[in-house]
Amino acid sequence: MSFEEMWAALLPIGRDDATGGYDRFAWTPPELECRAWFLDEARRRDLEVEHDANGNMFAWWYPDGVPREGAVLTGSHLDSVPGGGAFDGPLGIVSAFAAVDLMRERGVTPRRPIGIGAFAEEEGARFGVACLGSRLLAGAIDPARARGLTDADGHTFAEVLHNAGIDPDGIGPDADLLRRVGCYVELHVEQGRALTEPVGVASAIVPHGRWRFAFAGEGNHAGTTGLPDRRDPMLPFAAMVIAAREAAERNGTVATVGKVRVVPGGVNAIASSVTGWLDARGPADDAVRRTVAEVDEAARVAARPHRVSVELAEESYSEVVDFDHGLRDRMVETLGGAPVLPTGAGHDAGILSARVPSAMLFVRNPTGVSHAPAESAEPADCLAGVDALAAVLNDLAQG
Missing domain, CATH: 3.40.630.10 (Zn peptidases)
Known part of the structure; x- marks a missing residue:
């Protein structure tokens, strides 16, 4: 053929x-x-x-x-x-x-x-x-x-x-x-x-790699839970997405959050957990590593006032x-x-x-x-x- x-x-x-x-x-x-x-x-x-x-x-x-x-x-x-x-x-x-x-x-x-x-x-x-x-x-x-x-x-x-x-x-x-x-x-x-x-x-x-950010909060009702009582993992996740763009610009790399998983995923429910995947690439290993480290720090800073925990796992990396x-x-x-x-x-x-x-x-x-x-x-x-x-x-x- x-x-x-x-x-x-x-x-x-x-x-x-x-x-x-x-x-x-x-x-x-x-x-x-x-x-x-x-x-x-x-x-x-x-x-x-x-x-x-x-x-x-x-x-x-x-x-x-x-x-x-x-x-x-x-x-x-x-x-x-x-x-x-x-x-x-x-x-x-x-x-x-x-x-x-x-x-x-x-x-x-x-x-x-x-x-x-x-x-x-x-x-x-x-x-x-x-x-x-x-x-x-x-x-x-x-x-x-x-x-x-x-x-x-x-x-x-x-x-x-x-x-x-x-x-x-x-x-x-x-x-x-x-x-x-x-x-x-x-x-x-x-x-x-x-x-x-x-x-x-x-x-x-x-150099390029993939990292998984897991944000854990508390699921609750979207209409009856007051803002001070919420442990909403979506907020520090959103901060992480913005931080990825800013860290990439500072370090001369590219960083992308293209996949997110929300539990339970209901329109009228505060999420109990959010998992987001970060793809980062750049001209040198130290620039990529620095980008990820800055995103991680920004995510943790954003999570604290909302009483949300953050776990970071490297899924793959290629020098x-x-x-x-x-x-x-x-x-x-x-x-x-x-x-x-x-x-x-x-x-x-x-x-x-x-x-x-x-x-x-x-x-x-x-x-x-x-x-x-x-x-x-x-x-x-x-x-x-x-x-x-x-x-x-x-x-x-x-x-």
């Missing part, structure tokens, strides 16, 4: 017809349908399918007589954020299959295996930890902690894995699989407006990732001097870079919008991305 045909097959899965946004959360029916599509495309090309113990999927091209070590791995993810765009994740996987097709059409015989990976729960939309599949594979998260993660309905990660036919006691680092990978190259839609050419190469991922310079420079040369740019978005490539040389290709996004329905890439740029990925894979697989 061509790139266009594969893209058309994926496009309707998990899409909200009213908003155009996508809900493809890990191991929900839309994401499972995407997984089935991946397996069909792998088998259509006679690629060898492999499932690791963490729910990640791989499709391997093993040319005759080529050792199975030193593989060139590419790919991305199939899950989405709530109401996300079509390109974030799937573009890298569709492009990988199309690049393999292009290499075969050109009569390329790799001297190293080529693999396509589909990593689980990259967005963290269901269980709260981004890049969960690659973190487990690389040993970047404690398996016991991962098993205990829960979704919004109270289902644990262990329970969901078990229901999907995966042994939750077997999750964790896979040194044997990683030993077979010589390098990883991920193609992704660019998630801003920094890229002005059809294709670019990533230099680094800036700056400076992609492998040799791999990056080789890709730039292969592509005739492609532009190089950093990104504020996290990716599986950033997690895997701690274990294998990793790099990224970006495809231009004319709207600059991501994690929303307006995320886009022109068809010609997508095909340019396929051609660039094929050129990079060909070069690396001949080494």
